[in-house]
Amino acid sequence: MSPSILLERHRALSKLLCNLIFTRDMGGGPRTFPGGVNKWQWKRMHEKRAREKEKRLLDQEKQLYQARIRSQVRAKLAGKPDPYSNPDPSMGHGPMSPTDHIKALASRFMKEGAEDLWNEDDGPLKSPPPRGTNERPGFVGPSGRRGSIRSPIDLRKLISEGRENVNFTNPSGSYVKRRNYSEQSWRRFRRNESSESEDDDEDYGPLNESPNPFARNMAGNRRDVNSEGEKLRLSKDENSDFEGESVKYFAGSSRWPRLSVGGGEEEENEGIMRERGVRKVGSSASLGKYDVKIKKRVPLQSLDGEVDFPLQVELIRHQLSKKSLVDENGGEKRGEESILSQKRFDECGISPLIVKALSAAGYVQMTRVQEATLSACLEGKDALVKAKTGTGKSAAFLLPAIETVLKASSNSTIQRVPPIYVLILCPTRELASQLAAEANAMLKYHDGVCVQTLVGGTRFKDDQKRLESDPCQIIVATPGRLLDHIENKSSLSLRLMGLKMLVLDEADHLLDLGFRKDMEKIVDCLPRQRQSLLFSATVPKEVRRISQLILKREHAFIDTVGLGCVETPAKIRQSCLIASHELHFQIVHHLLKEHISQTPDYKVIVFCTTGMVTSLMCLLLREMKMNVRELHSRKPQLYRTRISDEFRESKRLILVSSDVSARGMNYPDVTLVTQIGIPSDREQYIHRLGRTGREGKEGEGILLLAPWEEYFLDEIRDLPLEKVPLPHLDPNIKLKMEDSLAKIDTSVKESAYHAWLGYYNSIREIGRDKTTLVKLANQFCQSIGLQKPPALFRKTALKMGLKDIPGIRIRK
Numbered sequence: 001m002s003p004s005i006l007l008e009r010h011r012a013l014s015k016l017l018c019n020l021i022f023t024r025d026m027g028g029g030p031r032t033f034p035g036g037v038n039k040w041q042w043k044r045m046h047e048k049r050a051r052e053k054e055k056r057l058l059d060q061e062k063q064l065y066q067a068r069i070r071s072q073v074r075a076k077l078a079g080k081p082d083p084y085s086n087p088d089p090s091m092g093h094g095p096m097s098p099t100d101h102i103k104a105l106a107s108r109f110m111k112e113g114a115e116d117l118w119n120e121d122d123g124p125l126k127s128p129p130p131r132g133t134n135e136r137p138g139f140v141g142p143s144g145r146r147g148s149i150r151s152p153i154d155l156r157k158l159i160s161e162g163r164e165n166v167n168f169t170n171p172s173g174s175y176v177k178r179r180n181y182s183e184q185s186w187r188r189f190r191r192n193e194s195s196e197s198e199d200d201d202e203d204y205g206p207l208n209e210s211p212n213p214f215a216r217n218m219a220g221n222r223r224d225v226n227s228e229g230e231k232l233r234l235s236k237d238e239n240s241d242f243e244g245e246s247v248k249y250f251a252g253s254s255r256w257p258r259l260s261v262g263g264g265e266e267e268e269n270e271g272i273m274r275e276r277g278v279r280k281v282g283s284s285a286s287l288g289k290y291d292v293k294i295k296k297r298v299p300l301q302s303l304d305g306e307v308d309f310p311l312q313v314e315l316i317r318h319q320l321s322k323k324s325l326v327d328e329n330g331g332e333k334r335g336e337e338s339i340l341s342q343k344r345f346d347e348c349g350i351s352p353l354i355v356k357a358l359s360a361a362g363y364v365q366m367t368r369v370q371e372a373t374l375s376a377c378l379e380g381k382d383a384l385v386k387a388k389t390g391t392g393k394s395a396a397f398l399l400p401a402i403e404t405v406l407k408a409s410s411n412s413t414i415q416r417v418p419p420i421y422v423l424i425l426c427p428t429r430e431l432a433s434q435l436a437a438e439a440n441a442m443l444k445y446h447d448g449v450c451v452q453t454l455v456g457g458t459r460f461k462d463d464q465k466r467l468e469s470d471p472c473q474i475i476v477a478t479p480g481r482l483l484d485h486i487e488n489k490s491s492l493s494l495r496l497m498g499l500k501m502l503v504l505d506e507a508d509h510l511l512d513l514g515f516r517k518d519m520e521k522i523v524d525c526l527p528r529q530r531q532s533l534l535f536s537a538t539v540p541k542e543v544r545r546i547s548q549l550i551l552k553r554e555h556a557f558i559d560t561v562g563l564g565c566v567e568t569p570a571k572i573r574q575s576c577l578i579a580s581h582e583l584h585f586q587i588v589h590h591l592l593k594e595h596i597s598q599t600p601d602y603k604v605i606v607f608c609t610t611g612m613v614t615s616l617m618c619l620l621l622r623e624m625k626m627n628v629r630e631l632h633s634r635k636p637q638l639y640r641t642r643i644s645d646e647f648r649e650s651k652r653l654i655l656v657s658s659d660v661s662a663r664g665m666n667y668p669d670v671t672l673v674t675q676i677g678i679p680s681d682r683e684q685y686i687h688r689l690g691r692t693g694r695e696g697k698e699g700e701g702i703l704l705l706a707p708w709e710e711y712f713l714d715e716i717r718d719l720p721l722e723k724v725p726l727p728h729l730d731p732n733i734k735l736k737m738e739d740s741l742a743k744i745d746t747s748v749k750e751s752a753y754h755a756w757l758g759y760y761n762s763i764r765e766i767g768r769d770k771t772t773l774v775k776l777a778n779q780f781c782q783s784i785g786l787q788k789p790p791a792l793f794r795k796t797a798l799k800m801g802l803k804d805i806p807g808i809r810i811r812k
């Protein structure tokens, strides 16, 4: 063997050993922490402490405020002067003015980068209901007007008193409206407040005259101060993050003070910092001291009067030029609804062969999310990206992923263990196959780059053989199967040492409790020196916090939806029907028939709560002579793949599915999505709905709930859902339906009952009242044609906390 080859081998071996030694400590921070807890337990402990502290502070503040009001009332009744009025504000000892109070509270409690998260409901800000209306918030009334929505107070807006009215677009072209809220909103707020205080706050007498909305807000009475139709977006995020930096502000006038919450252990330091006029920003609450930036405090006062006129003129100019561009391209309407941007792929510095492959696939112009993210991703930055369903997020991360591989391959020397440069994780097997297919389409003209999937439901040994015989640089995997490989000490772990990029598609779901443990283990085995990209159509605030465990501190948060904007595509008509369980099957049948008669090329997805309920629904619809397929996790993988492919290619077909199809699946031209029963959460509703109305096309979504499930509407009250009356149901269909139900095997119905019970038991709002849950389950049981509820195994009943609940039968 020649010396040069030996030297080469020696180098490769040393590199590998270095990697092994230095990359065991991965994913951020040391591996062991005081008390022997691991990194994740340590961080969770800090999160918990921060939450508790925040709650304590809020409670204190609430008590102080209430005490103040009481004293004022007493003084007023006794004819004494207001004990809190400060005759000489310059003395500085009296109580703060309401506005100052709010500012002080805001600066104490709000976290940097989380101003929008102050909205506890995590939804857009909407206007208060007009007095005297009975319309349910969030629904479109018969007149077509949207019912108003109860939403929380936007502190920043209140702080922004004195600012000029400015309308501008952010770099994505979305409309941003800014107004002077000083008097108008204040008056509106007070009006709104007084209307409710009559019922709620008798004790406090003149509370409705109180000018301190925040204290009331803390007391749980959140109210909105926006006027109807206004899209208020005051956050720095949507401005700065389009620029690719999470700490950069787009407009001078939108420079907001960075605000933070100190974590449990940090109280002492916090005091010192405050004294020095320095404050911590970043995720100190959740990450202890590991993710804290030190920033100079920007005094609130000085910002109040600050108006950067030249910049505002520039913004208005930008808006006008954007508008004329849109008009040139076929009117404003089209411009708003198109997912495409003005930029072409050949303008953004990606490899010409990829551009060629993209053109072959019909991609010439970038979509907005692709334009907004590509440069940051190509620069190697970490990013958390939020964009609506069906807007091209997959290509937005696949392109930089492929570029990373091309770059790494051209730089690397021959290695004994071929490295995996890109790891893409996603929640379902079907989505993994879809992403791999899309990546392969982009790699059409690149022979040397290979993509493989690692998903459950296939033979583990086959995976291993494939990995050995056909070394790939990109892996698309589901967390469970990937972890099997890692824990099996296969060569995959070694190959992952060369990882350059980690992508989490449907990131919020992957960081959710169901996947969290697996994700923690996986991330621990990846090199720390990597780029991480997190994509989803929904990014709830907890996810934004937890995402920092994967992302670097200086990551970009790119939100193309925008704070306060509706999170679902504009062209999807959404409606909701409320009906008792026994009518559900009939209604579903009626809705499908109606849709089919109106839509020649129909393509429908019916989402059910669980796999077994999906199975029952599918059998029933098939009995009713409808063209249906079923897809859920109880089916073998080969069957799932076949059905998924068939549904992708076909028209005039109904797919009855569990949540395996809820996220990421790109079935073209789905005309209707129906959801039967409550989705597991608001995010799941948005993702399921997003299977229709993709690429800016039209779509329709119908949610069917039982009356007791109506509470869920509160979670999605900011979405444009129209509550529609029950359709007239044909009595003949009822009889037919009963016949069909009778033909279905009892075991299927029993399994559906058990699954139903398990599903709703796991939903916090319902599962905690076991007696009611069992009653409702028995209603469902009758609606599916079972005479009495099937018995549960004692162990199952125990696990579910249902053992001694009346109505539950235990197997002997």
Ligand SMILES: Nc1ncnc2c1ncn2[C@@H]1O[C@H](COP(=O)(O)OP(=O)(O)OP(=O)(O)O)[C@@H](O)[C@H]1O
Residues within 6 Å of the ligand: 362, 363, 364, 365, 366, 367, 370, 387, 388, 389, 390, 391, 392, 393, 394, 395, 536, 537, 663, 664, 665, 666, 690, 691, 694, 695
């Ligand atoms: N630049 C482009 N030009 C034309 N079509 C595109 C472009 N980028 C993506 N698409 C198409 O847009 C559709 C939606 O893309 P994709 O599945 O990536 O959406 P998504 O944002 O990931 O949705 P979800 O949130 O549901 O996962 C696909 O049919 C895709 O082919």
